[in-house]
Amino acid sequence: MARRNEHSKPELRALAIGTVRTLVAEQGLEKLSVREVARRLGYAPAMLYHLFDNLDDLILHVNADTLDTLLDRMDAAAAMENPRAALTAMAHHYLELSRAQTPLWQLVFEHRMNQGAPVPAWYQRRTRSLFLMVEQQLERLAPWATERERLLGARTLWGSLHGICVLYLGDKLDVAGDVDPREMVDSLLRHYLADWSATTDHRPRGDRKGARS
Incomplete structure (x- = not known):
């Protein structure tokens, strides 16, 4: 996974959305968390709060x-x-x-x-x-x-x-x-x-x- 400085903000948002889609398809809503999304992306959880509320x-x-x-x-x-x-x-x-x-x-x-x-x-x-x-x-x-x-x-x-x-x-x-x-x-x-x-x-x-x- 490329690091943050290699992606624009819109690209990171799209990656995060795509990751959630994958996670939901794999394990449903119950286990979905900011930490797990960030882990799949290879970023710190705090990064997601710069993209979404x-x-x-x-x-x-x-x-x-x-x-x-x-x-x-x-x-x-x-x-x-x-x-x-x-x-x-x-x-x-x-x-x-x-x-x-x-x-x-x-x-x-x-x-x-x-x-x-x-x-x-x-x-x-x-x-x-x-x-x-x-x-x-x-x-x-x-x-x-x-x-x-x-x-x-x-x-x-x-x-x-x-x-x-x-x-x-x-x-x-x-x-x-x-x-x-x-x-x-x-x-x-x-x-x-x-x-x-x-x-x-x-x-x-x-x-x-x-x-x-």
Whole structure:
């Protein structure tokens, strides 16, 4: 490992983030510490505090990278002409990320800020962007829906999708028999979106003809 004077600050930050990703993949969140990250990097622990506020800050930057991967994939899906197809593709990306990067995906949801410290605004903006992408597709699907209905719909979809992923990754779907998580996701999107689109439409019946996507 090269010494500190051979790396710029951005390079050191990237190395630290990459090291955390490796450690989490190897041993999960419980054993993660500033000391272990520094040891893997070949630096003193104090060096990390010149790059990040604390371990929470470092973990949030690792999680931000994971969310950015999902955001990029969802952004590509958002360009699809049909909003139902776009939402289904987004859900597939979520499922596939949970499969392909399970430890890092779990880190996003298992990490808790130390002593109840607030989550910084820059990180909250990322999570908000994920929901906003879904809300925008719901608006395309049902332009008559209220902002509150779109907000609730996006979070209901996420909660249901996340539950499928958690059950699948925990080998709990076996209880339900021979079911494929991707088929479950497709069924969820197909039936929920059809019902949500219909039940949010409060216009007079005569105004609805030809308005469905």
